[in-house]
Amino acid sequence: MNETNSRHYAPEPVSPDEAGQRLDKWLATRLPDLSRSRIKGLIEDGRVSLDGATIADPSCRVKPGQSFQVCVPPDAPAIPEAQEIALSVVHEDEDLIVIDKPPGLVVHPAPGNLDFTLVNALLAHCGESLAGIGGVRRPGIVHRLDKDTSGLLVAAKTDLAHRGLSEQFAAHTLERAYRALVWGVPSPSAGEIEGNIGRNPRDRKTMAVVAGGGKTALTRYRVVQIYAGGAVSLVECRLATGRTHQIRVHMTSIGHSLVGDKTYGRVRSGRMASFPEEARAALTTFPRQALHAFLLGFQHPTKGCTLRFESAIPPDINALIKILERV
Template sequence: MPIIAQTLCPDPVAPEEAGTRLDKWLAARLPDLSRTRIKALIDEGQVSAAGLTITDGSARVKPGQTFAVAVPPDAPAEPEPQDIALTVVHEDDDLIVIDKPAGLVVHPAPGSPDQTLVNALLAHCGDSLSGIGGVRRPGIVHRLDKDTSGLMVAAKNDRAHHALAAQFEAHTIERAYQALVWGTPVPPAGEIEGNIGRSGADRKKMAVVKSGGKPALTRYKVLQTFLGGAVSLVECRLATGRTHQIRVHMTSIGHPLVGDQTYGRSRAARLKAASPDLRESLSRFPRQALHAYLLGFLHPTSGYMLKFLADFPCDIKELLHLLELE
């Protein structure tokens, strides 16, 4: 049965209410919804006026305006197993290593209540997943962005979860990514250091901040250049694991990732020497061209060092092929 959202339509804005923040106005008109819930609904695009979606809770309401608020039903308290195909790189009694495809969200969250990696792991592993991550994140020790592909490890029992989490905390996990970026970093190998926190200009984005945030360190190395240095393949290794760290750090030095809709802007139109097909492929690449290709850690039971490699997925392979042909 399809999930149907309840649509609430408060009375129009009264003249004396003009100039009130939208989130505050909705909270007063819809007392059954908390202001936090209303803010989340606005962020998720569930609020509209005259058929247009509104995503700015600080927008000021005008006399006579009417709003529609779509309230999806509450998600299940616990994620349910769902038969979603997984590429399993390694599995034993303690852990599972998977090659996550781009587009797969790691765990349920507002806007992604199901069809996540957690739902897939519950179907694949049954009740063996570690519960330390909570009911929404069983087995999850670390994350990759939805549109980042590559290697992840999940714990299948609490002992393994503790041991893996301790390695992440101590920064002894070996993690390496490869990415296509605009331009060529100078020097060709180096470190990017800068605290990462919420952007003051856009709370949905992260940024290198002058005060606050969390320390972050990324080590990068240029592996190959294309189109006379207009695009480069780089390797990035994380000394820390902050939200969007590679994307934010590479952008901070002027080399955002190809395809990054949040932190980068396509430079394909400037590539006069590139073929039309290549310019089109670069400008329309649908996600950040970022792949977690290497993952290494000590096995929580045997103590042996495990190291895994994952080849590029087809979309990045095809783009690299076009670049190499130029």
């Protein structure tokens, strides 16, 4: 919580007559420049602390004498700028555009990534007509992929398309499937992973399967291929819900984190003791989570027809697979 240009607040301690109030409500009365919804978001993002300990729950009840600290990051520009960035366009019509996103491209501006995002690229590609679709900060965006996840993503070019696509995402009626390289081989070879996903109470910058709270999440998986004597496998995951980092969190929860995942995984060096140097180096230095959104299907929001797109496994993951096939 030490980002440059962040604003820091330290309201007066909780008074006896304020005891029992929800934390977000209490902070809203002490910090009138911030809305209650903004404060709730700050708490969920791990930006409110008590005596140095991060507070996880906006609904927790305050106690007399408690002193809270609030860190507010700098805002992203209100209106992103159009920037010429090459895009791999899979499909485009007057209502929507489907992109095959490369790894390393952030979807929309946010603190730490204020420009050179997919939104900036879409504004340049689609023109100013996109600027007001779905809100000025995230024009056209109805879903997103993590920065280092590659694959298919759809964006709206009209308000009608934005509403129609958003409704399908909310109802979980789209078809979405991913391919991932994971450590080990899940057992059984096909199944479902259920578990509410919410902020990790031990690290508010990450997500976790939580015992209380969070949002329901369901991932269906199947093993596609096994490599290197079972050290790594290629898994297909299909989302029944769309939670932040869902596949990465769910696969980690059953003991099979993604290769290259610096946040939720760890290098399984013990499995590689007998591997050739090329394979050990490729696995330990793979620079991102090996996750690719290869399938996206939905109803066209204005024409009513079914659209379905597939994307080949990208070169970096494919190169790693080729190495593993030789082990």
